[in-house]
Amino acid sequence: MNSKERALRAFNHEEPDRVPLEGIAWGEWSYPFLEKVLLPHFRLEKVAGSVIGFTEELDLLARMLGIDFRAVSSDPPTDFQRRAVSDPLFHNPWGVRVAPDTLEDEWGIQRQLNATRTQSRIVKHPLKGVNSLDEYTFPDAEAPGRFDTSKKLVKTWRDEYAISAIWGGDGFFSQAWYLRGFEAMILDMQSNPSFVDRLLDELLRFYVSIGMRFAEMGADILCIADDVAMQTGLIISPRLWRRYVKPRMLRLVSAVKQKGMYVIFHSDGNLEPLIPDLIEIGIDALNPVQPECMNPVKIKELYGDKLCLSGTISMQETLPFGTVEDVRNEVEERIATCGAGGGLIISPSNQATIDVKLENFVAVYETAKKFGRYPTTQPQPAPSQASINGIPTRHTLRRHEGDEVESHG
Amino acid sequence: MGKEILAAIAEAMANLEVRQAQELVEEAMPAGVSPIQILDALRQGLNVVGQRFAACEYFVSDLIISGQIMKNAMKALVPFLEGQSYVAKERVVLGSALGDMHDIGKEIVKTMLISQGYEVNDLGVDVPSERFVEGAKEVGAKVIGISALLSTTVPMSAHVIKQLEKEALRSRVKVILGGGAARKEMIKTYRVDAAVVDVIEGLSIIRSWTST
Numbered sequence: 001m002n003s004k005e006r007a008l009r010a011f012n013h014e015e016p017d018r019v020p021l022e023g024i025a026w027g028e029w030s031y032p033f034l035e036k037v038l039l040p041h042f043r044l045e046k047v048a049g050s051v052i053g054f055t056e057e058l059d060l061l062a063r064m065l066g067i068d069f070r071a072v073s074s075d076p077p078t079d080f081q082r083r084a085v086s087d088p089l090f091h092n093p094w095g096v097r098v099a100p101d102t103l104e105d106e107w108g109i110q111r112q113l114n115a116t117r118t119q120s121r122i123v124k125h126p127l128k129g130v131n132s133l134d135e136y137t138f139p140d141a142e143a144p145g146r147f148d149t150s151k152k153l154v155k156t157w158r159d160e161y162a163i164s165a166i167w168g169g170d171g172f173f174s175q176a177w178y179l180r181g182f183e184a185m186i187l188d189m190q191s192n193p194s195f196v197d198r199l200l201d202e203l204l205r206f207y208v209s210i211g212m213r214f215a216e217m218g219a220d221i222l223c224i225a226d227d228v229a230m231q232t233g234l235i236i237s238p239r240l241w242r243r244y245v246k247p248r249m250l251r252l253v254s255a256v257k258q259k260g261m262y263v264i265f266h267s268d269g270n271l272e273p274l275i276p277d278l279i280e281i282g283i284d285a286l287n288p289v290q291p292e293c294m295n296p297v298k299i300k301e302l303y304g305d306k307l308c309l310s311g312t313i314s315m316q317e318t319l320p321f322g323t324v325e326d327v328r329n330e331v332e333e334r335i336a337t338c339g340a341g342g343g344l345i346i347s348p349s350n351q352a353t354i355d356v357k358l359e360n361f362v363a364v365y366e367t368a369k370k371f372g373r374y375p376t377t378q379p380q381p382a383p384s385q386a387s388i389n390g391i392p393t394r395h396t397l398r399r400h401e402g403d404e405v406e407s408h409g
Numbered sequence: 410m411g412k413e414i415l416a417a418i419a420e421a422m423a424n425l426e427v428r429q430a431q432e433l434v435e436e437a438m439p440a441g442v443s444p445i446q447i448l449d450a451l452r453q454g455l456n457v458v459g460q461r462f463a464a465c466e467y468f469v470s471d472l473i474i475s476g477q478i479m480k481n482a483m484k485a486l487v488p489f490l491e492g493q494s495y496v497a498k499e500r501v502v503l504g505s506a507l508g509d510m511h512d513i514g515k516e517i518v519k520t521m522l523i524s525q526g527y528e529v530n531d532l533g534v535d536v537p538s539e540r541f542v543e544g545a546k547e548v549g550a551k552v553i554g555i556s557a558l559l560s561t562t563v564p565m566s567a568h569v570i571k572q573l574e575k576e577a578l579r580s581r582v583k584v585i586l587g588g589g590a591a592r593k594e595m596i597k598t599y600r601v602d603a604a605v606v607d608v609i610e611g612l613s614i615i616r617s618w619t620s621t
Binding site: 029114115116118119120121182183186187189190191230231232233234235236237238240292316320321353354355 | 425427465467468469470471473474476477507508509510513514534535537558559560561588589590592606607608
């Protein structure tokens with residue numbers, strides 16, 4: 001069984017040979033961990049002249065860890081890319097440098113790095129103070145160059161891996177407030193519905209166009225990343241979410257599912273009150289199911305027949321502060337309690353920050369590969385003492401090109 | 410008339426009725442209701458909003474709407490409040506830790522503190538340790554609240570403590586660490602006075618420090 005079959009079986013609530021493994025979104029928070037810890041450890045020095053940046057290194061890293069998914073995203077159009085830089089320290093890496101440590105993305109959103117250069121924050125919302133959307137030009141989803149990289153990558157990976165595609169930014173609620181400003185967006189939702197309706201309709205048009213192109217090129221899963229929750233509960237009230245976001249999500253999800261794609265929804269935090277709505281509109285999988293915020297066992301019990309759980313391994317507690325044994329226990333417990341019948345994908349439940357211990361990060365993947373064999377009711381192999389040394393290096397991968405990575409683990 | 414309209418103002422705030430609350434505030438003043446009483450009614454309503462938030466009946470977006478009701482009302486009330494004595498319960502300095510750009514949790518705490526009569530000196534996000542101490546000195550605050558979602562940003566709270574010690578303010582200023590990254594063991598590690606994930610617990614601790 002290859003990675004693609006394994007991953008899609010989990011989406012179909014069928015038991016594959018083992019629990020599929022997902023990576024983590026390599027972004028602003030995880031870039032220091034990736035650059036300073038993970039890539040050097042695996043001797044994945046940057047490949048000179050690589051046309052697609054870190055893609056080759058990330059692919060090799062994913063193979064070493066046994067990750068069954070590959071991620072693609074659309075890019076800004078070629079003419080924008082010519083003027084812009086791509087800096088992974090920013091939430092949206094593509095942008096025109098408008099000031100030191102400040103990039104303006106294709107939508108006109110400006111982000112600035114913080115004092116420690118570890119996160120970016122929005123310093124200009126292009127729709128702030130704008131009375132009518134007639135004053136704003138939305139990006140063209142079909143502009144030349146938007147899919148040049150993703151098309152190549154999908155072609156390379158589509159037979160072997162489950163391909164998760166994202167447009168390169170966030171979903172309805174997040175993108176809307178990035179454009180308008182958080183407080184202003186909420187107040188518009190309360191008092192200026194026609195403005196919000198039009199804004200979200202423009203986003204819908206953009207997302208559906210992108211989704212259709214991903215479906216045509218053979219991507220398997222559309223990822224909608226839209227943080228609607230924080231640690232203890234929702235940011236946006238269910239009332240406002242159902243009024244504005246849900247109907248558009250339904251249209252987007254229906255459109256891509258008609259083309260045979262699955263849909264995964266990502267939101268940090270505790271979004272339990274919205275889970276029945278997400279299932280109703282056809283979301284197949286929920287990521288990252290942060291265990292500090294929602295109990296994965298409860299979510300599995302209540303919704304596991306309809307919703308696949310992706311993530312679930314504590315990024316706020318176990319990976320930075322726990323021991324390898326804690327990580328192993330958590331992964332084993334998750335597989336035992338949430339793995340039955342498929343519908344479970346294991347990964348850290350958010351981007352790995354620089355304080356994550358390397359051995360803990362690797363232990364997530366090692367443990368899941370060793371203990372995640374189906375059927376999970378069968379006796380499991382004894383715990384392995386091997387940790388990071390059991391993971392193949394780039395050189396062994398090259399020697400055994402085409403071999404199952406796990407066979408070296 | 411006065412009592413009825415004040416009750417209606419509190420209720421409009423509690424139910425997040427933006428337009429109705431404003432109309433009632435504007436109606437109350439010509440009717441001779443004291444602006445301080447109106448402010449108290451709004452705070453009573455805001456207290457209910459806080460309780461509903463704590464009970465997971467309201468969400469962050471609802472706090473923002475309640476904040477807007479308060480802002481709208483204050484625009485109308487401020488000219489009438491001048492010259493009247495209204496003393497804030499206590500002053501609190503809030504900010505997100507250096508390196509942390511998240512501010513939703515901080516905004517929630519701010520709203521709840523204001524609703525309970527505190528004056529908040531909000532320093533924003535990505536705040537250096539010296540700035541927290543300066544902020545406390547500027548307003549004579551007895552409490553500094555450091556918000557941190559990312560575990561990587563927590564260690565800076567130790568610098569705030571050192572800075573307070575350097576300026577001989579440690580005995581007068583309590584420091585609370587709040588947010589997703591806060592852990593009880595950090596009280597010992599970083600020598601802060603409290604570390605909480607839960608807003609309500611945090612507010613209760615601040616109340617216990619400031620009640621005389």
